[in-house]
Amino acid sequence: MCARRRLAVMTTLKASYTDPSVPAYVAAHATQPDQLLRELAVETAAIAPDNISMQIAPEQGALLTMLVQLTGARLAVEVGTFTGYSSICIARGLAPDGRLICCDVSQEWTAVARRYWERAGLTDRVELRLGPALGTLTALPEDEPVDFAFIDADKAGYPDYYRELVRRLAPGGLICVDNTLQGGRITDPGAGGNVPAMRAFNDLVTADPRVDSVLVPIADGLTLIRRR
Ligand SMILES: C[S@@+](CC[C@H](N)C(=O)[O-])C[C@H]1O[C@@H](n2cnc3c(N)ncnc32)[C@H](O)[C@@H]1O
Numbered sequence: 001m002c003a004r005r006r007l008a009v010m011t012t013l014k015a016s017y018t019d020p021s022v023p024a025y026v027a028a029h030a031t032q033p034d035q036l037l038r039e040l041a042v043e044t045a046a047i048a049p050d051n052i053s054m055q056i057a058p059e060q061g062a063l064l065t066m067l068v069q070l071t072g073a074r075l076a077v078e079v080g081t082f083t084g085y086s087s088i089c090i091a092r093g094l095a096p097d098g099r100l101i102c103c104d105v106s107q108e109w110t111a112v113a114r115r116y117w118e119r120a121g122l123t124d125r126v127e128l129r130l131g132p133a134l135g136t137l138t139a140l141p142e143d144e145p146v147d148f149a150f151i152d153a154d155k156a157g158y159p160d161y162y163r164e165l166v167r168r169l170a171p172g173g174l175i176c177v178d179n180t181l182q183g184g185r186i187t188d189p190g191a192g193g194n195v196p197a198m199r200a201f202n203d204l205v206t207a208d209p210r211v212d213s214v215l216v217p218i219a220d221g222l223t224l225i226r227r228r
Contacts, residue, residue, distance in 0.1 A: 014057050014219040017184020023057075026218065030059035037061065037085060040116050044083045047112070054082050056152065056178060057219040061089035064150065064176065067224070068093025071174050073147035076100045077140070079133045079161050080153030080178075084113025090150060091122045100126045101140075103133035103153070133157065137164035145170035152178040155194040158201045162225075166210060169227040177205075181221025 015023035033041070037058070045052045056064070064086060068076060074095050081087050081104040091100045104110050110128055117126050129136040133153055137160075140146070146168045151161050158177065165175055182198050185191040205213050205225055213225045 014053065014183075015217075017181060018217070023219070027057065027059045030062040031065075033058045033061060036116065036120055037088060040083060040085055040088070040112075043112065044085070048083070048109070051082075056086045056089075060178070060219050060222060061085060063216075063218065063222070064089040065093040067174060067176065068148050071148050071172070073173075074098045075144060075146050076148040076150075077137070077146050077165065078102045078149070079137070079151045079157075079165075080104060081113050081128070082106070082109045084110070084116045086150055086152060087113060087126060088116060088120050088122065090148065091117070091126050092120070094125060098125060101136070102126060102128045103136045104128070104130065105132060134160050134164070137161060140164070140168060142168065144168075145173065147173045149173075149175040150178070151175065155179065155197055155201075158197070159204060162201070162205065166208070166225070166227065171227055173227045175211075175225040175227075177201075177223040177225065179220045180215055180223040181217060183220060186221070 041055065044055055068090050072095055074097060076090050076094060076098065078087050078090060078100060081102040087100060087102050094100065107130060110130065117123050134157060146165060147170050149165045151158060169175060180198060180202055182195045185195050186199060202215065205223060211225045211227055213223055215221060215223045
């Protein structure tokens with residue numbers, strides 16, 4: 001399967017709750033991934049065929065870069081790096097002196113990310129912290145505001161990651177959370193797996209008086225949470 005077709009399939013699968021033609025249309029009308037991101041997607045599909053759906057969709061990557069640019073972020077945190085696609089999109093949007101702290105437990109997947117950070121010329125602004133993300137987040141200083149965060153790891157951990165990030169978030173800072181629609185099953189009261197936990201997380205965010213939030217129906221659902 002060619003790279004372009006593979007990206008289109010990824011996008012379609014991630015937004016399975018809409019008419020199949022719509023996600024492909026949305027993906028085609030966003031800034032397209034450059035050669036490096038396309039190569040990363042193809043390599044990830046080759047070495048991790050069973051986990052390719054973990055990678056964010058290309059149009060989400062374009063959105064993340066734009067949001068980081070719009071917030072003028074200098075300190076960003078990512079929870080769930082995998083082979084690096086979203087981290088590159090975030091790091092590319094940072095202010096010139098910005099930095100991104102990446103949290104992941106997998107040496108194997110992040111070794112791929114490291115190679116692509118090198119190729120993208122981003123090693124000076126990306127710092128990998130290997131280990132359970134909650135430990136990394138709780139160890140972050142309280143007096144250095146986080147401007148931008150992206151949560152895309154184990155779904156059971158989302159409330160804890162959110163709690164640690166929102167208290168460190170600068171006023172006007174943004175947290176983006178992936179997979180909040182769970183393939184459209186979020187409204188199915190009988191759905192199991194991660195759905196009940198994600199529903200509880202979505203309710204937690206909506207009820208939090210410290211933030212404004214919008215659940216954007218892009219790919220598998222991306223919730224934008226802005227600190228008041
Ligand atoms: C959905 S993938 C992230 C995809 C990535 N954002 C991208 O665009 O390619 C989830 C990642 O979270 C990591 N992960 C799972 N549990 C974790 C934990 N407790 N702490 C840190 N990372 C974790 C996994 O190793 C995996 O790489």
